[in-house]
Amino acid sequence: MESVSIVLFLLLAVVLSGSISRMLPISVPTPLVQILLGAGIGLSTSYRVDLDPELFLLLFLPPLLFLDGWRIPKDELLKDLPTVVELALGLVLITVIGMGWFIHWMIPAMPLAVAFALAAVVSPTDPIAVSAIAARVPIPRRMMHILEGESLLNDASGLVCLHFAIAAALTGSFSAPAAAANFVWVAGVGLAVGVVVTLAATRAKAWVSRRFGEESGSQILVSLLIPFGSYLLAEHIHASGILAAVSAGVTMTFAEISRQALATTRMRRNSVWDTLQFALNGIIFVLLGEQLPAILAGARATVLLTGHHGTGWLGLYVLAIVAGLAALRFGWVWVSLRLTLLRRRAGGAETLHSPDWRLVAAMSIAGVRGAITLAGVLTIPLALADGSPFPARDLAIFLAAGVIIVSLLLASIALPILLNGLTMPAEPSRQAEEDGARVAAAEAAIRAIERAQHDLAEREGKADFYAAAGTRVMDLYRDRIEARSGSAKASAEARLQDRLERDFRLAGIQAERAAIIDLVRDRAIGSAIAQKLVRELDLLETRYRV
Known part of the structure; x- marks a missing residue:
C-alpha cells in the first residue's frame, strides 16, 4: 500500500505542476514547479522513495x-x-x-x-x-x-x-x-x-x-x-x-x-x-525534489568529503x-x-559568416x-x-x-x-512541397471516388444518384487542386481563404457543442447521443486545429 500511495502522490504532484505553472504571473518552467512540489512531499510526508x-x-x-x-x-x-x-x-x-x-x-x-x-x-x-x-x-x-x-x-x-x-x-x-x-x-x-x-x-x-x-x-x-x-x-x-x-x-x-x-x-x-511522456518526465523532476531533503540533510557529511x-x-x-x-x-x-x-x-566558393553572439549564447543557455x-x-x-x-x-x-x-x-x-527577436539563418520554403502533396492526394481521391461511383452504379443501377453524390465530393477536391496549382498570388489567396474557412468552422463547431450541452442539461437528448455527437465535433475540431 505504501508504494501505491507514493505513486499516487507523485502523479498528483505532476498534475498540479502543470496548473500551477500556468497560474503563476511570471514564467516559471514546469520542471522547477515539479521539483518544489517534490520537495514539499519529501518534507511533509512520511513516505520515502528508495530508488x-x-x-x-x-x-x-x-x-x-x-x-x-x-x-x-x-x-x-x-x-x-x-x-x-x-x-x-x-x-x-x-x-x-x-x-x-x-x-x-x-x-x-x-x-x-x-x-x-x-x-x-x-x-x-x-x-x-x-x-x-x-x-x-x-x-x-x-x-x-x-x-x-x-x-x-x-x-x-x-x-x-x-x-x-x-x-x-x-x-x-x-x-x-x-x-x-x-x-x-x-x-x-x-x-x-x-x-x-x-x-x-x-x-x-x-x-x-x-x-x-x-x-x-x-x-x-x-x-x-x-x-x-x-x-x-x-x-x-x-x-x-x-x-x-x-x-x-x-x-x-x-x-x-x-x-x-x-x-x-x-x-x-x-x-x-x-x-506517458508527461507523466514520466514529471515524475522524474518530482522525484528529484523528493530526494532533495535527504540530500541536503546529508550535505554536512557530504561536504566533509571535499576537505571543507x-x-x-x-x-x-x-x-x-x-x-x-x-x-x-x-x-x-x-x-x-x-x-x-x-x-x-558565394560564387562557387564557400564563405564563413561569423555567428551572432546572441544565437551562440541562446544555443549555449x-x-x-x-x-x-x-x-x-x-x-x-x-x-x-x-x-x-x-x-x-x-x-x-x-x-x-x-x-x-x-x-x-x-x-x-x-x-x-x-x-526575443532572434532569428535563425533563412530556410527554404516548404510550401511548394506541401502544395504538391495536397494536389497529388486530391487527384488520388478523385480517381478513387470515380471508381467507387462506377462500381456502385453497376451494382445498384442508380447511376444518376451516385453521380450526383460523387460529384459533390469531387468538387471539393477539384477546388483544392485549382487553388494549389495556380499562381503564387492565387495560392496565397487560397491559403488565406482556408484559414478563414477554418476559423468559421471552428466557431460553428464550438456553437454546436454548446447547443448539444444545453440539450443534455434540459434532458432533451440522452447522454449516449450527446457523447457520440460531442466526439464527432471533437474530431472535427482536432482536424482544423492541427
Whole structure:
C-alpha cells in the first residue's frame, strides 16, 4: 500500500505542476514547479522513495528515448546532421574529458573515474525542459530541431560514457583500446537490436491485423512494449539498451509508414504516449525534489568529503561546474555554427559568416540539464564489487541535482531575453512541397471516388444518384487542386481563404457543442447521443486545429 500511495502522490504532484505553472504571473518552467512540489512531499510526508538504480533506468529511459527517436523530424535532423553530430558526440566527449579533469582538480577527494562519471551524466541536454522554459517565448523552429537532435544522440553517448566511467571505478582500471572495441560492440549491436525488434514487432502485428482484424488496445500496448523489449534484449547481450531504445524509435517512424494502423488506433496511441511522456518526465523532476531533503540533510557529511566544513562550498562547486559547462558549450557551439550551419556558397566558393553572439549564447543557455541527468546519476551503484560504499556517490548526486536546478534557473531568466527577436539563418520554403502533396492526394481521391461511383452504379443501377453524390465530393477536391496549382498570388489567396474557412468552422463547431450541452442539461437528448455527437465535433475540431 505504501508504494501505491507514493505513486499516487507523485502523479498528483505532476498534475498540479502543470496548473500551477500556468497560474503563476511570471514564467516559471514546469520542471522547477515539479521539483518544489517534490520537495514539499519529501518534507511533509512520511513516505520515502528508495530508488533502485537499475529499476529506475529501466522504467524511465527506454520509453522517453524511444518517443524522442520516433517523433523527431527526420528530414530536419538530416539537414542539420553535421551540427547535431558535432554537438551530440564531439561536445559530449570534450565535456566528459574536460569537465572530468576539472572536477577532479577542483575536488581531489572525488576519484577521477567518479569525476568522469559525473561529467558524463551532466553532458546530456534536455529539450523538454527547454520547451517548458520557452513556452512564452517560442524557440525558432530550426534551433529546436537542432536541440532535439542533439538531445536524442547525446542522451545515448553521455550514458554510454557513464557506463565506461562506472566500470573503471568498479574495476580500478581502464584500457583505451579495450574501451574502443567495447564501444563498437555496445553501440553497433545496440543500434541493430532496436531496429530488429521494431521491425519484427511491427511486421508481426501487421500480419495479425490483416488476417484477423485490428484491435486498438493491443496495437497501443505493442508500441509501449517495443522500447522495453529492445532495451532488455540489448542489455542481456551486453550491448547498449539506451541506443537500442533510440534506434527502435527512429525505426518506428519508417515501419509505420509502410504498415499503417487504423486512424482510431493512431489517435488513441498518440494520446497514450503524450500522457506517458508527461507523466514520466514529471515524475522524474518530482522525484528529484523528493530526494532533495535527504540530500541536503546529508550535505554536512557530504561536504566533509571535499576537505571543507562549510556547506557553502557545495554551492560554489555547483556554480563552478555550471560555468565550466557553459564555457565549453559556448566555445563548441560557436565553432560548430561557424563551420557548418552558417556556411554559405558565394560564387562557387564557400564563405564563413561569423555567428551572432546572441544565437551562440541562446544555443549555449538552451543546454539545460534535466531528466536524463537525474536518471543517469541515480544509476551510479551503491557499492563497489567488494561491498564497500561507492566513493563520493552522495556528492555526485548532490552536484548533479544542483547543476539541474541552476541550469533551469539560468535558462528561465536568460533564454527568453536572448530569444526575443532572434532569428535563425533563412530556410527554404516548404510550401511548394506541401502544395504538391495536397494536389497529388486530391487527384488520388478523385480517381478513387470515380471508381467507387462506377462500381456502385453497376451494382445498384442508380447511376444518376451516385453521380450526383460523387460529384459533390469531387468538387471539393477539384477546388483544392485549382487553388494549389495556380499562381503564387492565387495560392496565397487560397491559403488565406482556408484559414478563414477554418476559423468559421471552428466557431460553428464550438456553437454546436454548446447547443448539444444545453440539450443534455434540459434532458432533451440522452447522454449516449450527446457523447457520440460531442466526439464527432471533437474530431472535427482536432482536424482544423492541427
